Amino acid sequence: MMFWKSVVGKLWFTIILLVSVVLFVLTILLLQFFENFHVTQAEQQLTKLADKVAAIMENYEDRTAALSTAWEIVDVYSTRVAIIGDETNYWYSPNDDKLSNLPVEMFKNDEKLSKVFTEKQTIVKQGDFPVKQNGEEIHNEILVVGVPMSLFTNENGAVFLYQSLDVVERTTTQARNIIYISAGIAIVLTTIFAFFLSTRITAPLRKMREAVFQVAKGEFETKVPSVSNDEIGELAAAFNRMGRQLNDYITALNQEKEQLSSVLSSMADGVITFDRKGEMLVTNPPAERFIQAWYYEQGMNDDEKAELPEDIQELFQKVVTFEREQMTEVAVQGRNWVIVMTPLYDQAYVRGAVAVLRDMTEERRLDKLRKDFIANVSHELRTPIAMLQGYSEAIVDDIAATEEEKKEISQIIYDESLRMGRLVNELLDLARMEAGHIELRESSVYLAEFTERVFRKFQGLAKERGVDLNLSNVEEGEELFIDADRIEQVLTNLIDNAVRHTQEGGSVSLTIQSVEAGVKFDVKDTGSGIPEEDLPFVFERFYKADKARTRGRSGTGLGLAIAKNIVEAHDGYISVHSKLNEGTTFSFFIPRKEQI
Template sequence: MILRSVVGKLWLTIILLVSIVLIALSLFLNQQVDKSYNRTHKHNLERLANEVKTKHVNLNQVQEVGRIFDTYMVVVGPNGTVDTSISKPSTPQEAEDVLQLVDMNQVRQGKQFTGTGKINSTGHEIMFVAVPYSLKNGAPGAVVFYQQLNESIEEDIKKWILYSALIAIALTTIFAFFLSSRITQPLIQMKKAAEKIARGDFSARVRVREHERDEIADLTLTFNRMAGQLDDLVNMLSHEKEQLTSILRSMTDGVITLNAKGKVIMTNPPADRLLAIFREPGNLSFKATLPPPLKEFFDTVVKEEKEIVGDITEQGRTWAVVMAPLYARGQLRGAVAVFRDVTEERRLDKMRKDFVANVSHELRTPLAMLQGYSEALIDDIAQSPEEIKEIAQVINEESMRMGRLVRELLDLARMEAGHIQMHLSHLDVTQFIQRVVRKFQALARERGVEVTGEVAENLPIVRWDEDKIEQVLTNLIDNAIRHTPEGGAVTVRAFQSGKHIFLEVEDTGTGIPEEDLPFVFERFYKADKARTRGKGKSGGTGLGLSIVKHLVNAHLGNVTVRSQVGKGTVFSVQLPVEVPEEVEAVKM
């Protein structure tokens, strides 16, 4: 691994450069040693030869002195033979071997001949110089001076040069490693700091020595500044992301961000709840595919690159959706969808429209009858007192019906606005039920219906608003009598279960269809849509059960209904034994 690091590469580079330089220097020095060594021998021999040639010194003395310095002499006579009287070679054969190396023709012509060669008899390498020389009798001759080349000294010098180079390389290796480590240490620290930053630790910094202000120190300072700026930027982005996440989580509207391929990349809790509705069973990831309704919106936004507004409905709920394209540097990179649950708003809007339509319908019938019968009186259509009385009776009943409708509308409006004034008092449930039942017995007998009361024993004294609970029972019993045919029965029960009192009104009337049961407590809703009012009969307004529900809720209770067509209906009112005093103090 070290060879792949900066330290190893720098270390090897220095070693290679120094090694190449030292090897080249060693080769050069070896070559110079050879040249210098040979040049020294040659200079000494030539100097000695010139002295003998020019000054005619005593050869015997020269021979004796030369031996001290390992210099030998061979004297050649006119006929080219060795003069043994003066020459003192190591051996006679050596003198012959030396002469074989000399070009005597050049010497006889008065020229100096210098060279090197190998003596065959001994195998020694020699350097020689031959010069012309006049013998004692004046005869021309020659003198050859030679020296053996001492290779051991030359080899020793070369070995020391080699050893010096190896020692230099070894020292260079050590110092190069130390130097490269010292140079690259800040780089290694920057690498470790960069790895920490890559792992998310943006607080990582590299220490800078104050006395080292070189390029690497400047690079380290720049790295620290970059890390600091990156840390600040990440903290700012993280803060903005947390703010955006908090805003999205606190929004009641759902927000979905989509990429260019329609994949969900970000949602808030309301959006998660919406997408969970479209999630297939067993599919825990709603981001795999976009729900079909939203997919249609997304395809339109991508195709037309404009904002789309619309509604989607699923499982009985409605959402208003606004989806707009998202751009990055002029390119479409996705879309963002904002949606709001408008189920209640749509329901209230429908209720408002239905309310206006129902009120108009309920008022139009009595008004038409009042107008028609009043015109009959004006036009003297009724002649007999009985006819006049009958018309007046109808006008009176319709006007009373209109008055009752207006009162119930006002009461219901106050209740829905939260203005129900409670007057709580202690009440004996048994006596209360008996009194209410007696009030309806006369009306029931006229219609051939039997009204009875069934009250459990030992019921506690309750704390209710007597007038409002009586209004609840009045509406329920009146509805039961009107929808029970002649010969039927209406039963009012009261019993206790836990901390609650249950009041039930059961009839044996026509019953309510199962599909109508969830809507019976809505305003103007009438299960018997086909019924008609005959002359002299007053129908319901469709507001009674809605008023019952508001009054029961004001007592912190609950009202339910169960029914079977042709068998009858049971309305059950659940009330606490004692309504808290705080309810009385607050206008509901």
């Protein structure tokens, strides 16, 4: 910091300026006083001296003695005298070459000095007269005093005393020098006093300035030492109190900020706050994912500032205009977001808004699944119920004439009732599994014997459809801790689907691979395969990839969903790989568990 901008510099400059102004005014007044005083004193002195010389010249009969006395008196006062008796008689005091004689004609011809002769007045004149001083002709400031005198019979006589004003000038110069020296001493003393005063006043202020800088850097525990009981000491104490209160406030704000940040970060819903101009201020992770998805959909980079969707902008304008809560729904990257925006108030004015974004994709999906489930269940139940109703009416109305027809109708009614029973049981099983109420009766099972028994169940069906069955089994004695009935249900479902969707001459194989972590089962067929767009949905309830399958070949559409829940209940996973017209492979993995 420059010296002139500091408190010390300003204080020093102020005191110096004040002292300088006072000394300047005092110098002018003193010089004027000294000059006027000396001139006035000289006038009075010369006037008295002239009167005395005139009296001597008028009263003394001995002219020589009178002149001698006059010269002695004049010489005491270091002045010159010109005594003019008449036109021809005039006398000058002895010349010491310090100041030459003034011509008599000058006294008579001067407009002012001539009044001594004409008007019989005492005349005082200060002016610049050409005289010789030390042998040189100079124009010097001279004071002339003229007194009328009556000598002999001539009444036009006069005594003129004149003196150089160099004495006044010398006195003024000496006074000026004294004032200059005094001013210098005063400035030095003032500087010492200013710097001494600054150490008493500005030193605590400098410490307080350093403390302010520390507080500005975030060190709110900084304190200023209070060493006095004056205003500066009170200021230091007030600063320390302010620092403590500020530290408490900052701590409280940080705690509130951390709590708010934790709440926002832990929220499943996205939160965005806007200012009055609609610019985003605060976002949490779900909101940031929404914004990133929007930028990606618009083909923008993270560094590019992009406006939010028009629906949100319009919603913000409505909130600011109507000052009440508004809601809308936006679709971004295939996900549905419901946005509820509420105004934020600064006393009576709207200063912005806060938007809560909820990802409703899963809710919408579940709602669609619920509707599809109801539609599928209704469809699956409608057909057997209609057949039961139709064939029952045929029996009641005696449409079946022979016993064979009645037995055939009864068999159909029985098969459809079994179909309805299976559908209801599978729905109940699936509901319990999805609710987490599945109970596993686990035990140690020999895999070779277990898989051979399951595989033999399909020998007849495979032979009837002309499909070749292949089993790649594990070594004898290989064990796995599982619920045998549930895993058999999974294998039965997968093998049955593979056999039913494999054309004559194709093959279905079951491969079992044992590893340290568990056992992997692969059911592979050479059937028609599953379209690529249907693969993500094969484990959904009632989903059927082959939309053209006949009722005789189709199941309930719940088998794969049940298989998936059974495998996951064993802490495993299931997947599918397929290409159209190249076959399908269902794989599931069951981890090893310690026997309880």
